[in-house]
Amino acid sequence: MSTLCPCGSGRAYADCCQPLHQGAPAASAEALMRSRYAAHALGLRDYLLSSWHVSKRPAQYALETGVKWLGLSVKQHL
Numbered sequence: 001m002s003t004l005c006p007c008g009s010g011r012a013y014a015d016c017c018q019p020l021h022q023g024a025p026a027a028s029a030e031a032l033m034r035s036r037y038a039a040h041a042l043g044l045r046d047y048l049l050s051s052w053h054v055s056k057r058p059a060q061y062a063l064e065t066g067v068k069w070l071g072l073s074v075k076q077h078l
Contacts, residue, residue: 006041007034008072021047030077041069 002012009016017038026032032051039047045063052058 005034005038006069007038008074009034013038020051028077030074034072034074037069037072 002014005011005013005016005018007017017035020026020031020035021039021042021044026035036048036051038044039051040063043063045061048063049057049061052061
């Protein structure tokens with residue numbers, strides 16, 4: 001049985017955000033946003049930093065401990 005992706009897509013993590021977390025490019029802005037949400041939920045700090053635009057990326061980024069990500073709801077995307 002596969003684990004559902006924390007991004008809320010309803011798809012298996014292995015078929016959704018995991019490939020992006022392992023270096024595959026995002027096919028859309030929605031996919032990138034979902035992968036970044038999933039990275040927060042899974043504590044993937046290095047992915048978050050690498051997927052941040054260089055002009056906006058902080059020099060350091062610490063994930064907060066004890067934070068529980070409750071869900072992502074995509075209302076609309078272009």
